[in-house]
Amino acid sequence: MTETRTTATADIESAKRDLRRKAAERRRAAVQASPQAGFVLRDRFLAALSPAAGVAVSAYWPLEDEFDPRPLFMELHHRGHPIGLPVILGRGQPLMFRRWAPDVALVRGPFRVMAPPAESPEVIPQLLLVPLLAFDRAGYRLGYGGGFYDRTIAKLRAAGDVLAVGLALAAQEVAAVPRDDTDEPLDWVVTDREAIRISKRRSAVSNQPSPGDAMLTDC
16 A cells, blocks of 8 residues: 555646646747736736735746736735745745845845845735746646745645635646645636635635636636
8 A cells, every 4th residue: 555655646747747847938939928917817816806905915926937926916015915925945845935125135045036034024924925837727836846835835724724826827727737645726827817705715815806707707
């Protein structure tokens, strides 16, 4: 039984590595072809999800080939939401988030991640804006292999009401993301084309206009 489980895990990891290479190339091309997608996605997000007043939001500062979420989280900042950017504490650990504002000078951390300095206060997010390489309609995402967001989402869900929303270009969708028991599904995926509702859970984090269907297209 142990040998079978070990083999299955190795197969999943191999499938993830293969998809990671392909998804990185696809995302790079899509990002270069869609320079205004961040503004389109911002409007789709806000039409589908209206965060309750004061809800703390985790965002991320984009790397070179990542989808750029700054139009969205800057708008959320202007609406009064505390914004936290991720800080990598070490391998095998969940992320922590430090407070961002436009006047905060970011510093480069592990894996080239840009984060607020150590003196910035910690933010405990209730709404997570999650980067990804690929996603499927079951809400599973392909990350970079460190497991940081899966551990973070699991920890925050165990502690209370949170909403995890993947941000992506529509071109990053795949039929199925290889997954195992440690992979945490997203509640929503918002792209430049649509807002896809995965979880039917009604969250206090978001003042959603209506429960809606599993997919809200052309919001």
